[in-house]
Amino acid sequence: xxxxxxxxxxxxxxxKEVLKGVSLKIPENVCFxxxxxxxxxxxxxxxxxxxxxxxxxxxxxxxDVLLFGKSVFKMDVVEVRRQIGxxxxxxxxxxxMSIYDNVALGVKFNRLARSKRELDExxxxxxxxxxxxxxxxxxxxxKASCLSGGQMQRLCIARALAMKPKxxxxxxxxxxxxxxxxxxxxxxxxxxxxxxxxxxxxxxxAQASRVSDYVAFxxxxxxxxxxxxxxxxxxxxxxxxxxxxxxxxx
Amino acid sequence: xxxxxxxxxxxxxxxxxxxxxxxxxxxxxxxVILNGLPVxxxxxxxxxxxxVAPPGDGLGGIGPAIVGTFVLTFLASLMGLPIAILTGVxxxxxxxxxxxxxxxxxxxxxxxxxxxxxxxxVMDIMVIPMGRYSAVAGALALAIVMMPYVAVYTEQALRxxxxxxxxxxxxxxxxxxxxxxxxxxxxxxKGILTGVLIGIAKVAGETAPxxxxxxxxYRVYFAGLDxxxxxxxxxxxDLVQQPYENYHQIAWGASLVLMLIFLAIFLPIxxxxxxxxx
Numbered sequence: 001x002x003x004x005x006x007x008x009x010x011x012x013x014x015x016k017e018v019l020k021g022v023s024l025k026i027p028e029n030v031c032f033x034x035x036x037x038x039x040x041x042x043x044x045x046x047x048x049x050x051x052x053x054x055x056x057x058x059x060x061x062x063x064d065v066l067l068f069g070k071s072v073f074k075m076d077v078v079e080v081r082r083q084i085g086x087x088x089x090x091x092x093x094x095x096x097m098s099i100y101d102n103v104a105l106g107v108k109f110n111r112l113a114r115s116k117r118e119l120d121e122x123x124x125x126x127x128x129x130x131x132x133x134x135x136x137x138x139x140x141x142x143k144a145s146c147l148s149g150g151q152m153q154r155l156c157i158a159r160a161l162a163m164k165p166k167x168x169x170x171x172x173x174x175x176x177x178x179x180x181x182x183x184x185x186x187x188x189x190x191x192x193x194x195x196x197x198x199x200x201x202x203x204x205x206a207q208a209s210r211v212s213d214y215v216a217f218x219x220x221x222x223x224x225x226x227x228x229x230x231x232x233x234x235x236x237x238x239x240x241x242x243x244x245x246x247x248x249x250x
Numbered sequence: 251x252x253x254x255x256x257x258x259x260x261x262x263x264x265x266x267x268x269x270x271x272x273x274x275x276x277x278x279x280x281x282v283i284l285n286g287l288p289v290x291x292x293x294x295x296x297x298x299x300x301x302v303a304p305p306g307d308g309l310g311g312i313g314p315a316i317v318g319t320f321v322l323t324f325l326a327s328l329m330g331l332p333i334a335i336l337t338g339v340x341x342x343x344x345x346x347x348x349x350x351x352x353x354x355x356x357x358x359x360x361x362x363x364x365x366x367x368x369x370x371x372v373m374d375i376m377v378i379p380m381g382r383y384s385a386v387a388g389a390l391a392l393a394i395v396m397m398p399y400v401a402v403y404t405e406q407a408l409r410x411x412x413x414x415x416x417x418x419x420x421x422x423x424x425x426x427x428x429x430x431x432x433x434x435x436x437x438x439x440k441g442i443l444t445g446v447l448i449g450i451a452k453v454a455g456e457t458a459p460x461x462x463x464x465x466x467x468y469r470v471y472f473a474g475l476d477x478x479x480x481x482x483x484x485x486x487x488d489l490v491q492q493p494y495e496n497y498h499q500i501a502w503g504a505s506l507v508l509m510l511i512f513l514a515i516f517l518p519i520x521x522x523x524x525x526x527x528x
Contacts, residue, residue: 081423092418106422
């Protein structure tokens with residue numbers, strides 16, 4: 001089944017067109033990587049999927065994004081973001097809240113738990129899923145700001161997972177992490193994609209080849225190539241893709 | 251050689267300028283302490299609780315004025331803070347809307363606005379129709395003076411929060427109200443609190459807005475919201491103009507009390523302001 005589909009997606013910032021008609025199908029329960037050099041529109045693409053791009057007043061979107069066949073632009077934006085979680089490039093847990101509250105927040109305010117006990121269970125489940133539980137189970141009431149960068153990023157993953165989304169968007173989730181922490185996140189992606197669809201943006205072809213089942217290559221706002229990761233990497237059909245993969249293009 | 255002399259002269263120049271700038275502050279503090287402390291020491295705690303003595307006959311105390319300052323500041327906060335904080339939120343959330351942009355400019359003007367005109371305004375809309383000075387009128391004038399400070403600090407505190415936290419909150423499917431009031435304001439709470447305290451410290455020492463609104467009352471403690479009320483700055487202003495030596499002494503004592511109240515609010519702000527950054 002197709003989890004997400006974009007139809008001729010175009011995005012402008014003011015008058016500058018940064019996404020020039022991208023049509024993609026993202027199957028369910030896979031890790032789908034969007035790669036490309038910086039400024040190619042990959043982050044913009046990701047931010048359109050959960051409509052977080054609408055926070056930017058200068059952005060204008062055309063085309064459509066279908067979530068399991070339903071246009072996200074016709075859905076309530078709150079509902080869209082409940083079903084499509086997001087993890088950002090810079091770990092952004094709320095520093096004034098406890099570890100527990102960071103994970104519980106979305107569940108609580110969206111009224112997804114019926115009791116305190118259920119909420120506790122969801123928090124524990126999400127922290128276990130994000131491989132953080134063992135490190136924080138004795139200090140759930142401590143401020144999130146006391147965690148390391150890698151732990152913060154896993155906390156953000158837990159925060160998103162707690163909402164039980166169908167899709168998880170990750171915008172260069174390891175770009176600001178040390179190699180060990182980055183490695184942990186990649187292992188986590190491998191685990192998580194069994195249960196939900198992951199769309200990850202990365203500027204590193206190496207990371208795309210390690211974590212993804214499918215990969216799309218964007219260049220200057222256009223979709224150059226898309227396919228199963230091993231096929232694209234072993235046998236790129238487009239010359240631009242080949243140049244990018246072999247490091248001849250930044 | 252010449253270059254070195256020039257450099258020395260320049261350094262000397264800015265040092266003198268700096269000292270000249272700060273000198274009045276030390277002069278004020280010193281003269282308030284030198285003249286006010288004997289009064290406080292002579293009367294002890296009674297200075298804080300008694301009422302003003304008759305002309306030429308002892309010191310008495312400034313109890314009603316102190317109570318008046320606290321009542322006025324409290325009432326002004328009650329009226330001004332909620333509106334001011336909401337204004338700050340609006341201005342931070344919708345900075346590009348027409349009203350948002352206008353609000354910001356107007357707040358800046360309001361901050362610099364001569365406070366005596368605020369007093370005249372309140373006199374016009376409240377004191378004249380009511381037919382007398384009153385605590386509510388004084389508090390309203392102070393609330394108007396306080397609001398732009400609180401609103402601007404609230405706006406800045408919210409704007410200083412990096413964009414990633416807003417995005418993170420919205421990405422959780424939270425509504426704008428929850429994002430702003432539960433998350434962003436929680437993160438900005440120190441900055442907002444700083445604004446609130448600065449607003450309070452500012453109005454606790456204001457005289458001009460009270461001249462035509464509060465009226466002053468130094469022998470009767472709080473008489474009711476619709477009755478005239480005293481305030482320490484107003485008391486100082488009134489007493490200094492009297493030809494009695496003992497009134498001048500009371501005024502010095504009152505100045506010291508006012509300075510202590512002001513410092514008690516301001517010092518914690520200055521000390522905590524470093525923590526505002528995340």
